[in-house]
Amino acid sequence: MNLLIEKLSRRFESEGGEAVNALCEISLEVMEGEFICILGPSGCGKTTLLRIIAGLEEPTQGRVKMNNEEVHGPNENLVMIFQDYSLFPWRNVTDNVEFGLEVRNIPPEKRRAKADEYIELVGLSSFRTNFPHELSGGMRQRVAVARALAVEPAVLLMDEPFGALDAQTRNLLQTEILEIWNKTKKTILFVTHSVDEALFLADRIIVLTARPGRIREIISVDLPRPRERTEPTFGALRKYVLSLIDQAKKD
Amino acid sequence: MNLLIEKLSRRFESEGGEAVNALCEISLEVMEGEFICILGPSGCGKTTLLRIIAGLEEPTQGRVKMNNEEVHGPNENLVMIFQDYSLFPWRNVTDNVEFGLEVRNIPPEKRRAKADEYIELVGLSSFRTNFPHELSGGMRQRVAVARALAVEPAVLLMDEPFGALDAQTRNLLQTEILEIWNKTKKTILFVTHSVDEALFLADRIIVLTARPGRIREIISVDLPRPRERTEPTFGALRKYVLSLIDQAKKD
Amino acid sequence: TQQPSGAATSSVPTKTATPELNVPVTVTAANNNTTALQATQAMTASGSKPTVNILLSKGVGPMPMLLADGQIDGYIAWQPFVEVAKLANIGKVIVYSGDLPPAGSWKNHPCDVISATDDIISSNPDFVTAMDALFIVSDDYVSNNTNESAAIAADWLVGKMNFTYGKTQVAPIDVLKESLPTIRFSSDPSPDWMNGSRKFIETEAELGYIGGAVKNASPEERDAMIFNFKPYESAKAMVEKGYITTPNKVEKQVSLGYLMSDHDTPLFVAIKNWQYFNDKYHIALKPVDPTASRPDVVELIVNGDNIANIRLISADAGPQLMTLAAQNGIQMAYAGIPPVISAIDKGTKIKVIQPVQNEGSGIVASASSPANDWKSFIDWAKQRSDEGKPLIIATPGKGSIQDVMLRIFLEENGFDLKEVS
């Protein structure tokens, strides 16, 4: 796996004729198995960046290369998990997880087996036949993760996955996503608003400036895992990142 | 002003016949001008507690006394700010803020003047004629605050007011609410999920146990304001409260 | 002129029609069993009878289109739809209703009549008589002034706009000039007319359209239930004397129902030419709004006095007017005789007080048909039945005069009738 982001820019032309520069010359090389968090003020283009990488949107300039091939349109190696989970509410957990396999025409028994495997992985085995509306926010998030994992992509793109959850559930899921990451060895690009979260999860944190989003700084987090939020080094890093963000906002 | 909560319990009977104990014997005396934060796991009854105090719900046992009178039904001294702000989307900012004055039959000029005053206070003077859907989440929150303040209650009840906001906006509003509190000398009961937030804001933090919510501990936060999140004492208190919550969850 | 008295009426022989008519003619949709008629038995040795399909068209409006379009082979309709087929070159007139066989049996058959509720007859007899008098003179006027009447009726019914029937455009007045002479306007309840009426009663009973009071009554009782010619007789006498007595003023507005048909031309003429009738007979229906092309409120003026305020209610079918009469929505009506009979049968307190016109219907066959008169029509129908594609003939609706006459005509000629859809 080899993901390369080269001088990516994105401009939106609104109907009124005004143009918004959402992203500006973002370049990044992502290592295999890396956990990258993207931080930045609201509206700086984080979602846009992820959508371009996922092939859901085209950049105005620059390119995304996956295994040395330019990404245009959906790519089986790059699967996105949306902020609102976007589960299919008319499908139960198993059927949701199977979706990506279905459209790949994988035979029923095989896809059932694979779905079960990933439902097990996210710890929802006893909720296989439940519908999304019967699950809590955290559980839905996990279904979305299982659905993405089931198609076995090389890279997971997660857009503020824990934004809508309460603090406790959030902490729990952070631990869980790390476990899943450990087990599956996926590469993860993870957008968040929370400095705490980024520090807890990431190998590297990309801090973006306010619109148009440019890379302000890339911070390597070398703390050993599992990380303890109350440790002094953690605190120091938090202070540093917060100050960066404050500056990013002013830019 | 004198707010007394005495042995408050609340039980919900569901249609199926099962009963849920949401609150169990909550007693609390609130001082004039105090800023109280209520923390507790999801579903422990925080919202229920606030609703009972606001007179929107009746307790199964116990009572709420405001200025030595039992609270039944809406009370002009206790105004609640809902988690979803519940602004009236068909009214612009001024008209929303005026609502409470309108139903008190205050003459138009007088209520306009008062509305302007509180809109000014929350810093929205240039948005007077905007509609809620034209405002950002944080601005809507401020309108809700202005609307509540306009009726000049003794106590503000706020239910997770910053739950849906991003980290930056949240920090900003925390500072703002403290400012407003300083200026108006209101008593505030503030529900939140965030330990950080509670520590940043409160004079006292009430930590509730999991359902049925009982008071697990009341923590006085004696840090001077403005508080600095990166200070060691802050960090130590955070660690302590987090551990309390972990236990509260297990209860 | 014959002046039937109540006694004279009941002494009129009840049967002058063909003996076949004494045999029940049963055509019910529920069970399509046709009772064999004597004539039929004689004609069909093999036992299987030729068929004609009857299509209930619910009014006559769509008939020219259906005929032009080949969806039907012919129709029986009231005027002017018989003339319309001819003028629009989409059909030919096979036979006018008065000429239906056996010769003379349908001569002067009843069609539209004037009916009045028992209430108004008993509460305002002199008013009803005055109205009768006006109807007598206006009937007379139409018979003697066909062209002028055609113009008035055309104007009332359809204005100045030309009709468009397929490729042909015709002026309404030309149509009515053709149709009015085929209608016999007469308010005289002649023996022919009485016979015709009784024939309808009989047939309606046999078809199952009436099953109440009238059906179970003897012929004499039937006459008493249905007819009340007393106002007519007094009116007739006054007209002949040349002086109409001024009735008492009617306080409440009276509603008079009528049909949007050239059969009701006398009413239109009475109103549009009110000045003439006022001058000549001192009785008139004066429109309250003289500029209205189709007035809906008129005043009855007798000898210069305003006697009554009358509201005109138009309808497109007699039965609707009878329902209204039953609900006391109207007190007098111009309508075909069958709906009046069935309304009386069902307990509506209303009576036939005089005829408006006789005959005025006809059978039309498509322009391409080999038929020219009723005999060749019968042959054509038989031939088509033998070929396995029986004729489809439209009638305006079950139990209408036209429907009843067509059924009797075809059954007497040995046909099996089938309703198609």
Next chain:
Amino acid sequence: MGKSICCKKTLIRIILPLIIIITWEALAYLINNEFILPKIESILLVLLTPTADILGSGGLIGNAAISITRVLIGFLVAALVAIPLGIMMGRRETVHDFFDVTIQLIRPVPPLAWVPLSLAWFKIGITSMAFLIALGAFFPILLNTMDGVKGVKRTWIEAATNLGASEWHILKKVVLPGSAPTMWTGLRVGFGIAWMCVVAAEMLPGTNSGLGYLIMYAYNWGQVQVIIAGMVIIGLIGLIFDTFFKEVERRKFSWRELDR
């Protein structure tokens, strides 16, 4: 206790119908004119002998069956045209614009007004009736399908695309199920209107059966008790179908409400 609540609810629900029936009967005796207000007995006489011939047009049940068949045919035709068209109009702005004006112009025209043209174009018979009934059902189905398709969340489609779904898969596995609840509402409303159009359709020349025919025929013969019996049956059948549609909605499409 749950039971007594349920009983009380049922009681409340039947009070008004009872009041209406009792008032009706009282007034009927007072007015004593079957043409204005037939007595309940007269109506029941018709309703309780549902196979007895009415005015030579067959029994209530038979006529109801005929009408239902006609409505189903018209309704199916409408659904078969409206659903695909609605999907295309909902998915593609251009298709929407292409059909919009025409649809907006035709929509307000009552089916009754179509009778003459229908006769000319589709001839006498079930085709004409189906056309008139379908016209009534068509617009609610079309507009709801369109709404439903437009209401399919963009993220569902993006999630599907992202997971490798082709355009056809998206249509089959996302757009269709995602818009199904709204579509179903359209079908329910459409069926209701189709059912209301049966009277208009059965006014076509050549019709001699069906509930609508029966009502109009009874009108021509002043048989008010038959008219009311016909109306009661129309109301009941409408209610039954509506309940069926709602029940399916409750069972199959509850996710829509719960997903909010």
Next chain:
Amino acid sequence: MGKSICCKKTLIRIILPLIIIITWEALAYLINNEFILPKIESILLVLLTPTADILGSGGLIGNAAISITRVLIGFLVAALVAIPLGIMMGRRETVHDFFDVTIQLIRPVPPLAWVPLSLAWFKIGITSMAFLIALGAFFPILLNTMDGVKGVKRTWIEAATNLGASEWHILKKVVLPGSAPTMWTGLRVGFGIAWMCVVAAEMLPGTNSGLGYLIMYAYNWGQVQVIIAGMVIIGLIGLIFDTFFKEVERRKFSWRELDR
């Protein structure tokens, strides 16, 4: 560029009506039978002389005005009854239960079937017509009002209560404005149906004006071009009113969409 997009859109929107008109005319010449397909000229002849007398019943404009008046009266009656009832049914479960069965039973009965009873109860005249038209408009208005009131967010009401609003204030200042958009949709749909009922209403005996009357009268005389002209006018008027309702919706009630 914005302008050319708008032009293209307009073009796309008028293509189909043009195609229909051209095809119609071509077919009309081909078939050459005014019964089946009157030529556009014949129809235009009627449409373009909108004050000229038609079948002795007055001009198109006059009749349209009469029909619009009737529809407005019936519509107003429906709205005046349906909105308060809908609000009460939406606010109180008991009121809802009380009326529900009756409403569900009456709803599927087509206005046409009410003609005879309407005649008996309301006599000939505008009252009967208004009744029939109101019947058509009543149910959409009622059901939408109910839905709208039920859809008023509980927190709006609680916020208002909490701020000291009385029951009356809540009704006036929260329930009414909060349900207004849905209510308006009900009024829009109801008006559409009222407009469609005008034909049924104008089939009442004693009617001799109005677009619906004109159409049915033209049918009785077999004048297809008049029928089509009448349909075009009905379609256009329906379209105009619908556009008006939608425009008000867009201006006044846009908060509903934007508040999501």
